[in-house]
Amino acid sequence: MSRFPDNFLWGGATSAAQVEGGRCEDGKGLSHLDYVYYRGPKIPCNFMLKKDLERARAEEATLNFPNRRGIDFYHRYKEDIALLAEMGFKSFRMSVSWTRLFPTGKEEKPSPEGVEFYHNVFRELHKYGIEPLVTMIHYELPIGFVDEFGGWESEKIIPYCVKYLKFLIDEYKDEVKYWLTFNEINMVCAVPWLGGGIVLDRNDDGFEIPKGFRPFAPLPPEMAERWENASHQALHHQFIASAMVVKYAHETAPNCLIGNMFNLHHMYPETPAPEDAYRVHEEKEFNMFFCDVMARGYYPAWILSYYRRNNIHIRWYEGYEKILEEGKVDFISLSYYLSSIVTADPKRQERIGSFIRTLHNPYLETSDFGWQIDPTALRISLNELRDRFNLPIYIVENGLGAFEELGEDKTVHDDYRISYLRSHIKAIADAIDDGVDVMGYTPWGCIDLVSCSLVSMSKRYGFVYVDADDEGNGTYDRYRKDSFFWYKKVIESNGEDLD
Ligand code: BG6
Numbered sequence: 001m002s003r004f005p006d007n008f009l010w011g012g013a014t015s016a017a018q019v020e021g022g023r024c025e026d027g028k029g030l031s032h033l034d035y036v037y038y039r040g041p042k043i044p045c046n047f048m049l050k051k052d053l054e055r056a057r058a059e060e061a062t063l064n065f066p067n068r069r070g071i072d073f074y075h076r077y078k079e080d081i082a083l084l085a086e087m088g089f090k091s092f093r094m095s096v097s098w099t100r101l102f103p104t105g106k107e108e109k110p111s112p113e114g115v116e117f118y119h120n121v122f123r124e125l126h127k128y129g130i131e132p133l134v135t136m137i138h139y140e141l142p143i144g145f146v147d148e149f150g151g152w153e154s155e156k157i158i159p160y161c162v163k164y165l166k167f168l169i170d171e172y173k174d175e176v177k178y179w180l181t182f183n184e185i186n187m188v189c190a191v192p193w194l195g196g197g198i199v200l201d202r203n204d205d206g207f208e209i210p211k212g213f214r215p216f217a218p219l220p221p222e223m224a225e226r227w228e229n230a231s232h233q234a235l236h237h238q239f240i241a242s243a244m245v246v247k248y249a250h251e252t253a254p255n256c257l258i259g260n261m262f263n264l265h266h267m268y269p270e271t272p273a274p275e276d277a278y279r280v281h282e283e284k285e286f287n288m289f290f291c292d293v294m295a296r297g298y299y300p301a302w303i304l305s306y307y308r309r310n311n312i313h314i315r316w317y318e319g320y321e322k323i324l325e326e327g328k329v330d331f332i333s334l335s336y337y338l339s340s341i342v343t344a345d346p347k348r349q350e351r352i353g354s355f356i357r358t359l360h361n362p363y364l365e366t367s368d369f370g371w372q373i374d375p376t377a378l379r380i381s382l383n384e385l386r387d388r389f390n391l392p393i394y395i396v397e398n399g400l401g402a403f404e405e406l407g408e409d410k411t412v413h414d415d416y417r418i419s420y421l422r423s424h425i426k427a428i429a430d431a432i433d434d435g436v437d438v439m440g441y442t443p444w445g446c447i448d449l450v451s452c453s454l455v456s457m458s459k460r461y462g463f464v465y466v467d468a469d470d471e472g473n474g475t476y477d478r479y480r481k482d483s484f485f486w487y488k489k490v491i492e493s494n495g496e497d498l499d
Contacts, residue, residue, distance in 0.1 A: 002494040003429040009131065009439055010491040011091030012084065012446020012463070013397050015138035015183065017067045019449045020097060022074030026113035029103025031140035032197040036455050038064040038470055044453045048193040064471060066450045066457065071466045072476050077121050079478065080447055083464055085128035087484060088491035092130050093396050093442040094121070095138035095183065098164055105142035105160050110167060122175040133396065133442065134176045135261065136165050138183040141197045151197030152188065152234035155317060158241050165245035173253035180261040180333055180396065181242035186290045187263060188238065189231045196234035200227060228312050239293050240317045243327025259331040259394060260294035266339040266377035270359055275344035283342055288388065291332055295389045297325040331439060332389055335397030339377035368402050369459065373420060375427035382431035382438065392437045398424055399444040401451065401459040412465050412481040421483070422498045429495060447478065463487050
């Protein structure tokens with residue numbers, strides 16, 4: 001008998017910016033992710049300095065903007081959904097693009113072509129019995145909000161955003177049962193541009209970026225302060241918008257379930273020294289805080305004291321306590337890729353991946369991109385989340401990014417991906433045995449797509465290979481990898497057959 005429940009939501013995950021393409025078609029507007037340009041197959045692009053954004057505009061005709069192309073899902077969604085159906089998907093995580101529906105974010109009415117596009121996608125999914133799981137905002141925000149408001153740091157975005165989110169519920173509630181508000185809401189604190197459209201060296205408040213600044217390098221104190229104030233302010237605004245739509249969905253669409261989404265980050269102490277253990281405790285509290293606010297409905301005492309100690313001043317939104325209390329999510333959702341090691345000595349932290357600064361763990365293998373592979377940490381974390389929130393958990397991202405090429409036999413023999421996914425599915429089954437209520441599993445990038453941190457095609461996660469390179473060359477044709485057939489068997493056997 002399978003350890004997974006009968007209605008377990010097996011599937012895969014994508015986001016609009018990383019797959020759709022069709023950037024300026026049918027009146028679509030541009031989002032801040034459309035201005036992120038490619039710099040090389042291993043160079044992270046998550047940070048945006050003022051000069052970078054100016055360059056993106058000045059050289060719009062010649063720079064390479066892979067998010068504008070995606071994998072052409074806009075035109076090929078029927079073929080793609082047929083492939084997902086062939087694997088037996090029960091669930092497909094996708095996001096809707098704010099600027100396809102409201103091109104500048106300020107329109108009174110949505111774009112009819114945009115509205116119809118998503119109806120068509122949902123119809124196509126239901127044709128095969130696949131439940132859409134929709135992220136309302138997967139990082140994207142209209143570029144005009146970056147220019148006019150400085151991104152999510154300003155509360156002026158909230159009314160526009162809430163109008164957009166309520167529209168999604170009104171328009172699609174009969175076709176979409178499962179919703180997530182903000183993708184990886186904690187990323188706004190790690191990468192303020194990506195998560196919040198915040199350009200950190202805007203000069204309008206007199207702040208100058210230090211010479212030779214490198215993302216993830218220890219920050220000089222004045223920059224760390226600016227960074228934390230801006231990102232936690234932006235986060236506060238996102239919490240408010242999220243809680244408002246959760247309340248609205250509960251009142252108007254009782255058939256829908258709406259979750260948060262955060263990047264789960266599991267940490268071990270480098271040594272048994274109590275100082276290292278305390279750092280882990282702090283980091284874990286910080287990681288959980290994003291769920292605390294969205295699932296328990298209040299800011300925990302710990303973070304308020306952290307704000308006081310670190311000179312972080314939040315402009316609290318009027319009535320925020322009631323808004324958060326009334327907008328608690330129905331389930332927890334998370335992305336999980338890697339674990340890390342924490343030391344109390346900040347100078348000794350090294351960067352091992354494009355998002356995370358950590359120390360190398362000698363007991364773990366790493367991906368082509370330095371991400372440490374650790375299924376046991378997933379099992380531990382699922383148990384911790386159950387203990388803290390007692391809510392169902394949906395694992396909506398997990399997977400292995402790798403450099404891959406299509407072989408002469410027109411496939412990719414990705415046994416390393418199979419082994420990564422197998423070990424994580426086993427860990428989920430163990431957590432279910434431990435008593436955790438896991439609703440579903442949607443591995444990231446089920447079809448190859450544009451990497452978020454690198455805006456490249458060459459970092460691939462898919463069961464399906466897409467014939468496109470970093471420069472946009474290729475046929476964009478789709479090919480089944482070995483993992484495609486393996487995952488089909490996994491779903492067919494409800495997680496029993498993992499060989
Ligand atoms: C998550 C994001 O952070 O990680 C995705 O929600 C992203 O959008 C994924 O693609 C993997 O990161 P990357 O940089 O390998 O694409």
